[in-house]
Amino acid sequence: MQKVQKIYKVINNKKLCQQFFHLCLKPVSAIPEIKPGQFIHIKVSQGLEPVFRRPFSVARAGKNVEVIYEVVGKGTEILSQKKPGEILDVLGPLGNSFCKPPKGVKQVVMIGGGVGVAPLLALSDVLKGRGYEMVLLYGGRIKGHTFNMRTFCKNGCKVYVATEDGSVGIKGRVDKLYTKIKANAKETFIYTCGPRPMMASVAAFARKHGVQGQVSCEEVMACGVGTCLGCAIETRSGYKTVCDDGPVFDINEIF
Amino acid sequence: MNLSIKIGKTKFPNPVTVASGTFGWKEKYYRLADVKKLGAIVPKTITLHAQKGNPPPRIHETPAGMLNAIGIENAGADAFIQEKIPMYKKLKVPLIVSVSAHSEKDFIQLIEKFNGVKGLGALELNLSCPNLKKKTLVAQDPKATHRIVKAVKKRAKMPIIAKLSPNVTDITKIAEAAEDAGADGLSMINTLAGMAIDVKTRKPVLGNVTGGLSGPAVRPVALNIVYRAAQKVNIPIIAMGGIATANDALEFLIAGASMVAVGTMNFINPSAPLEVLAGIKKYMREQKIKDIQKLIGSIRT
Ligand SMILES: Cc1cc2nc3c(=O)[nH]c(=O)nc-3n(C[C@H](O)[C@H](O)[C@H](O)COP(=O)(O)OP(=O)(O)OC[C@H]3O[C@@H](n4cnc5c(N)ncnc54)[C@H](O)[C@@H]3O)c2cc1C
Ligand SMILES: Cc1cc2nc3c(=O)[nH]c(=O)nc-3n(C[C@H](O)[C@H](O)[C@H](O)COP(=O)(O)O)c2cc1C
Ligand code: FES
Numbered sequence: 001m002q003k004v005q006k007i008y009k010v011i012n013n014k015k016l017c018q019q020f021f022h023l024c025l026k027p028v029s030a031i032p033e034i035k036p037g038q039f040i041h042i043k044v045s046q047g048l049e050p051v052f053r054r055p056f057s058v059a060r061a062g063k064n065v066e067v068i069y070e071v072v073g074k075g076t077e078i079l080s081q082k083k084p085g086e087i088l089d090v091l092g093p094l095g096n097s098f099c100k101p102p103k104g105v106k107q108v109v110m111i112g113g114g115v116g117v118a119p120l121l122a123l124s125d126v127l128k129g130r131g132y133e134m135v136l137l138y139g140g141r142i143k144g145h146t147f148n149m150r151t152f153c154k155n156g157c158k159v160y161v162a163t164e165d166g167s168v169g170i171k172g173r174v175d176k177l178y179t180k181i182k183a184n185a186k187e188t189f190i191y192t193c194g195p196r197p198m199m200a201s202v203a204a205f206a207r208k209h210g211v212q213g214q215v216s217c218e219e220v221m222a223c224g225v226g227t228c229l230g231c232a233i234e235t236r237s238g239y240k241t242v243c244d245d246g247p248v249f250d251i252n253e254i255f
Numbered sequence: 256m257n258l259s260i261k262i263g264k265t266k267f268p269n270p271v272t273v274a275s276g277t278f279g280w281k282e283k284y285y286r287l288a289d290v291k292k293l294g295a296i297v298p299k300t301i302t303l304h305a306q307k308g309n310p311p312p313r314i315h316e317t318p319a320g321m322l323n324a325i326g327i328e329n330a331g332a333d334a335f336i337q338e339k340i341p342m343y344k345k346l347k348v349p350l351i352v353s354v355s356a357h358s359e360k361d362f363i364q365l366i367e368k369f370n371g372v373k374g375l376g377a378l379e380l381n382l383s384c385p386n387l388k389k390k391t392l393v394a395q396d397p398k399a400t401h402r403i404v405k406a407v408k409k410r411a412k413m414p415i416i417a418k419l420s421p422n423v424t425d426i427t428k429i430a431e432a433a434e435d436a437g438a439d440g441l442s443m444i445n446t447l448a449g450m451a452i453d454v455k456t457r458k459p460v461l462g463n464v465t466g467g468l469s470g471p472a473v474r475p476v477a478l479n480i481v482y483r484a485a486q487k488v489n490i491p492i493i494a495m496g497g498i499a500t501a502n503d504a505l506e507f508l509i510a511g512a513s514m515v516a517v518g519t520m521n522f523i524n525p526s527a528p529l530e531v532l533a534g535i536k537k538y539m540r541e542q543k544i545k546d547i548q549k550l551i552g553s554i555r556t
Contacts, residue, residue, distance in 0.1 A: 051317075222323075226279060
């Protein structure tokens with residue numbers, strides 16, 4: 001009944017690093033073009049355990065659709081067992097997408113926390129070669145949360161890493177890297193996705209310097225298509241759905 | 256094969272519909288040709304004035320089901336009539352508008368507003384609303400149920416369906432009260448009261464503290480309630496509660512329901528309502544049943 005419901009075939013599902021998996025899927029039939037920031041809603045098991053689909057940002061979209069995920073519970077555990085050739089029932093692409101940097105922007109700053117870095121990779125794929133100075137500030141808790149950032153580098157991003165235990169990059173949270181932000185109100189634009197406290201700190205920094213930006217948010221989801229109103233998030237203009245109005249919001253809408 | 260069902264004066268082309276609050280049909284997501292195959296569409300409950308809904312988290316996954324405490328977030332009756340009704344009318348699927356109110360007066364105002372809308376299939380009264388004089392829901396009190404249904408029925412131009420709650424001691428008392436008051440049909444069940452606690456923080460998971468349980472987990476409870484009500488009343492019943500497959504739906508029809516609605520499972524498998532419809536047809540062909548009326552209430556005990 002939904003035109004967004006499609007069958008995808010697992011091409012690859014491998015560990016990207018100690019904590020993250022990289023899932024590569026191929027839609028069996030044509031799907032609409034995926035924009036950076038959009039997500040797919042995967043039924044990880046055929047039965048009722050777990051019941052809900054699981055939402056994942058698209059990390060790369062081309063011939064295949066790629067996802068980077070962390071095993072945090074039963075759904076992602078089941079997903080991590082999928083073998084090449086298996087098929088998955090997927091809704092997508094869903095949700096809105098990151099905007100283009102406004103006119104006059106020279107420095108694009110992407111700030112990712114943990115697996116929240118995934119949609120930023122898709123963003124860097126479309127922003128590369130457009131003359132922006134691109135910077136990725138990445139924060140992971142431990143070494144196991146860091147992975148080869150080659151793809152970001154290939155897209156022309158300068159990559160800076162912080163880990164809480166100092167095992168990779170500088171020691172501390174990602175806010176230690178804010179010095180890399182030029183913070184020119186007209187020429188800098190921030191995109192961020194990660195744990196809520198991290199995004200709140202980014203928002204506070206942005207507000208202090210008058211810099212604009214967007215956040216990609218998370219809430220537990222049921223339908224994924226704006227029907228159940230279960231994924232409501234409080235914004236300055238009332239409750240909105242993360243799945244349909246979001247997941248991308250103006251940074252000042254949320255924080 | 257005759258699949259059509261009548262509730263009051265409204266005829267529905269087939270017995271498969273969707274439960275209030277669980278189905279949307281935004282064109283960017285849905286194939287309208289498929290939506291048109293439904294026997295009826297029931298949008299989310301509308302209240303007289305806009306309601307902003309409950310604070311998040313509003314949903315929580317449970318074994319084979321979910322808890323929700325959405326808080327009837329909606330734009331209010333006027334906005335619904337102006338912005339949504341024209342789109343629903345274009346679909347040409349019978350529309351059952353679900354309404355709820357906090358008082359008899361508000362229910363009456365709602366009815367008067369919808370009386371002005373031509374071509375509505377029926378009005379479903381979501382009676383899982385506070386019963387102002389007592390600390391219960393209207394749907395938990397036979398007298399309050401009778402009073403509201405009667406007041407509405409006196410004024411409504413369209414058939415009236417009373418949607419009942421499973422959170423009662425004896426469903427037959429409430430079902431009979433609604434029938435006595437003139438209801439043209441019953442919808443059951445709404446969600447079962449439930450809650451979940453995060454043991455790490457010792458806080459309730461839902462922003463509203465408690466919520467309603469739905470999904471396959473509640474199906475046997477719903478079936479029993481529908482069966483018991485169907486034994487007592489003569490008006491048609493729209494059954495819901497965990498329906499995921501045609502087999503589930505057939506259980507409800509055999510127990511005495513005239514129509515079946517897919518709720519929570521719309522979120523998991525958007526094709527469920529059409530799979531249910533196809534499965535009912537297949538069963539009727541195999542069982543050589545030409546008229547759905549022969550299937551309804553055909554339980555052998
Ligand atoms: C729009 C969107 C995009 C997302 N993109 C990605 C992505 O690219 N990669 C990725 O690894 N994850 C992503 N997530 C989060 C992912 O959906 C959850 O981690 C996943 O649903 C957890 O399922 P589970 O069954 O493994 O965990 P569960 O057993 O359901 O829960 C385990 C733990 O994870 C937490 N959790 C559950 N669901 C969520 C959620 N939606 N957000 C945050 N925490 C959650 C629970 O509170 C619990 O503490 C995204 C979420 C959203 C809403
Ligand atoms: C997210 C959600 C929202 C709901 N909203 C409404 C509503 O607005 N009005 C109503 O009468 N019932 C509402 N319900 C209850 C359903 O219509 C249905 O009665 C119940 O969920 C049982 O069916 P199911 O198990 O198939 O979901 C809602 C249920 C869910 C899960
Ligand atoms: S998940 Fe249902 S509205 Fe967002």
